[in-house]
Amino acid sequence: MTPPSKAASTSSAATKELRRTPSGIEIPLIATPNMRQGTLETPGEAPFTRGIFPDGYRGRMWTMRQYSGFGTAEESNERYQFLMEQGQTGLSVALDLPTQCGYDPTDPMASAEVGKVGVSLSNLREFEILFNNIELDRVSTSFTINGTAAIVYAMYVAAADKAGIPRDKLTGTIQNDILKEYVARGTWIFPVRPSMRLIADSVLFANKETPRFNPISIAGAHVRDAGCNAAEEMGYTLANGVAYVEELLRRGGDVNKFAKRLSFFFYVHMDFFEEISKFRAARRVWANIMKDKFGATDPKALMFRFGVVCGGSSLTAAQPLNNVVRVGIENMAAVLGGAQSIFTCAFDEAFQIPTEQSAELALRTQQIVAHESGIADSVDPLGGSYFVEHMTDQMEAEILKVMADIDEYGGVEKAIEEGYIQMKIAQRARERKEKVDNGERIVVGVNKYQRDETDQGFGEVFELDPSARDRILDKYQMVMDTRDNTEAQKLLQRLGTAAAAEGENLLPYIVDCCHGYVTVGEMVGELKSHWGEFQEPVRLT
Amino acid sequence: MSLKGKRILIAKPGLDGHDVGAKIIALALRDAGADVIYTGLRKSPEYIARIAVDEDVDAVGLSILSGSHNELVAETIKLLREMDADDVKIFVGGTVSGDDVQKLKVAGVAGVFTSEMKIEDTLAELSDVLG
Numbered sequence: 001m002t003p004p005s006k007a008a009s010t011s012s013a014a015t016k017e018l019r020r021t022p023s024g025i026e027i028p029l030i031a032t033p034n035m036r037q038g039t040l041e042t043p044g045e046a047p048f049t050r051g052i053f054p055d056g057y058r059g060r061m062w063t064m065r066q067y068s069g070f071g072t073a074e075e076s077n078e079r080y081q082f083l084m085e086q087g088q089t090g091l092s093v094a095l096d097l098p099t100q101c102g103y104d105p106t107d108p109m110a111s112a113e114v115g116k117v118g119v120s121l122s123n124l125r126e127f128e129i130l131f132n133n134i135e136l137d138r139v140s141t142s143f144t145i146n147g148t149a150a151i152v153y154a155m156y157v158a159a160a161d162k163a164g165i166p167r168d169k170l171t172g173t174i175q176n177d178i179l180k181e182y183v184a185r186g187t188w189i190f191p192v193r194p195s196m197r198l199i200a201d202s203v204l205f206a207n208k209e210t211p212r213f214n215p216i217s218i219a220g221a222h223v224r225d226a227g228c229n230a231a232e233e234m235g236y237t238l239a240n241g242v243a244y245v246e247e248l249l250r251r252g253g254d255v256n257k258f259a260k261r262l263s264f265f266f267y268v269h270m271d272f273f274e275e276i277s278k279f280r281a282a283r284r285v286w287a288n289i290m291k292d293k294f295g296a297t298d299p300k301a302l303m304f305r306f307g308v309v310c311g312g313s314s315l316t317a318a319q320p321l322n323n324v325v326r327v328g329i330e331n332m333a334a335v336l337g338g339a340q341s342i343f344t345c346a347f348d349e350a351f352q353i354p355t356e357q358s359a360e361l362a363l364r365t366q367q368i369v370a371h372e373s374g375i376a377d378s379v380d381p382l383g384g385s386y387f388v389e390h391m392t393d394q395m396e397a398e399i400l401k402v403m404a405d406i407d408e409y410g411g412v413e414k415a416i417e418e419g420y421i422q423m424k425i426a427q428r429a430r431e432r433k434e435k436v437d438n439g440e441r442i443v444v445g446v447n448k449y450q451r452d453e454t455d456q457g458f459g460e461v462f463e464l465d466p467s468a469r470d471r472i473l474d475k476y477q478m479v480m481d482t483r484d485n486t487e488a489q490k491l492l493q494r495l496g497t498a499a500a501a502e503g504e505n506l507l508p509y510i511v512d513c514c515h516g517y518v519t520v521g522e523m524v525g526e527l528k529s530h531w532g533e534f535q536e537p538v539r540l541t
Numbered sequence: 542m543s544l545k546g547k548r549i550l551i552a553k554p555g556l557d558g559h560d561v562g563a564k565i566i567a568l569a570l571r572d573a574g575a576d577v578i579y580t581g582l583r584k585s586p587e588y589i590a591r592i593a594v595d596e597d598v599d600a601v602g603l604s605i606l607s608g609s610h611n612e613l614v615a616e617t618i619k620l621l622r623e624m625d626a627d628d629v630k631i632f633v634g635g636t637v638s639g640d641d642v643q644k645l646k647v648a649g650v651a652g653v654f655t656s657e658m659k660i661e662d663t664l665a666e667l668s669d670v671l672g
Contacts, residue, residue, distance in 0.1 A: 097556035097607055101583070109585065112612035113556050186558015186582045226561045317636075318657055351636055426564035433565055437659040446657050464608075538581040540568055
């Protein structure tokens with residue numbers, strides 16, 4: 001037994017200590033009713049702090065969508081069919097870096113990376129293989145694709161056309177968020193202006209042709225993983241969202257129409273209540289911006305809908321089974337924060353492509369949270385908690401501060417072109433790293449409770465089939481040998497002419513190219529010849 | 542032993558866009574007194590080798606998190622040798638499994654660093670090799 005006097009002094013030191021969340025928000029020892037002004041909001045009503053649906057997850061369970069894809073389209077197709085048999089409700093396609101950066105597998109820049117971090121999809125034939133035996137009108141498919149998003153989306157539409165599926169039956173999402181690529185993820189291709197045009201083209205085309213498809217998913221996830229805190233993740237992302245809305249308005253879009261199809265995407269890291277508050281605050285901030293700044297009147301155009309990843313850089317290569325617990329906690333934060341779609345990382349994802357076993361466990365984690373824990377039965381069950389409502393208000397203020405800082409700098413495009421946001425993130429990443437190095441921020445297994453063992457016991461090792469690259473190159477050659485080359489050149493030229501002119505929507509031309517088996521690399525090459533490439537501002541301070 | 546005045550090129554070969562580690566190390570090396578050049582994203586091994594020679598660097602740090610380290614590192618080392626620059630020390634940072642660390646060392650890499658290593662330990666090792 002601890003003597004009472006000692007217990008009292010320990011507790012007193014802990015009581016006086018000032019604690020802050022990773023975003024710097026002061027954490028009260030005890031939250032009290034007077035911390036908050038205003039009345040409790042209602043779920044399903046603007047500004048949607050308590051959720052966009054009045055019936056929460058009772059009306060619709062979140063989509064369980066595991067990011068997956070590697071090697072050839074054949075292997076990825078097999079993994080998708082496996083995951084769907086296990087109860088997964090949506091597909092999420094990981095593409096290899098050459099496809100993401102606009103290089104065909106034959107390009108010298110691609111040679112080391114074909115089929116490595118995702119599936120290689122250079123032309124329509126690969127899409128036909130990828131979705132073989134998968135009914136595109138019955139599954140929603142998400143593509144993590146940005147620099148070549150318009151092309152990949154067009155390929156999906158063309159694949160549906162070929163399979164005889166009406167375009168208006170297609171559901172899914174393309175990430176199509178180039179602004180954060182310049183800042184964090186790095187798969188940019190063209191300069192900012194033509195990239196924004198391509199995004200507006202695809203959103204406006206999709207609104208008309210595939211009205212149930214989300215043509216953009218504005219993502220904070222990668223900015224977060226690159227180093228910034230929760231408030232900055234949300235602030236930068238909403239600032240990007242505002243830039244896209246402004247672009248779409250310039251192009252004559254109807255805010256009440258296109259805003260219904262904007263969606264968002266984030267990481268959930270380990271600070272449980274901060275993460276929950278981040279999502280509650282973001283719904284409020286976005287609804288207010290759409291209403292007050294852009295005059296949206298349709299309640300659906302005010303709704304902040306989002307998907308999340310649980311895991312990412314919060315996972316560790318040391319003691320990898322600990323990641324199962326981290327992902328479980330983050331999964332619960334995502335649900336209490338009101339996510340529409342959730343991807344739970346596999347515990348081995350910090351260092352390899354997940355094995356079938358680890359991928360299954362990641363999906364089971366969600367199913368246990370959904371069907372056993374009971375946290376999805378009542379809408380926004382933390383609403384009205386003195387602490388959570390206080391943290392939500394504080395988070396809202398922090399997010400607005402980040403957005404104001406970008407505004408003050410001169411807007412998102414300028415801040416990106418001059419490398420301002422990139423530099424801030426690099427500095428933040430270093431701070432975060434230093435806090436882990438010096439133990440201020442505890443990461444179990446890394447800077448506390450470490451074990452000096454080489455065999456960490458994570459079981460199965462995923463091995464990419466080394467022959468995948470050769471098979472991909474063979475298939476590519478086959479398409480080149482069998483397509484109508486004269487027609488392909490003609491389609492490509494028409495795309496180029498449209499790109500050189502202002503104002504024409506390029507998507508119909510791109511879809512035509514896809515049908516003619518023009519490749520991703522050819523289309524990107526043609527567009528580059530008119531638009532040039534983004535010049536990365538290399539700036540450390 | 543010190544990193545003061547050492548000329549170090551931090552480079553991102555291939556298509557991988559994860560540049561946090563590269564930037565953190567570049568900032569830390571600069572604060573430790575090194576002359577740091579950072580290439581930015583998406584550079585070919587040819588470009589990196591040429592900059593290394595033109596800038597007469599003591600070391601090149603290659604940051605790769607896409608799993609393509611074996612190919613990209615081998616190519617960079619080969620090109621440096623062809624340019625008679627085999628005195629330039631090569632380091633690798635990124636997502637590299639235990640088996641591959643050994644492979645890279647056999648291929649001629651002087652040190653491999655992962656994200657979970659402390660910055661001060663990384664700098665100390667660099668300083669040992671370059672000192």
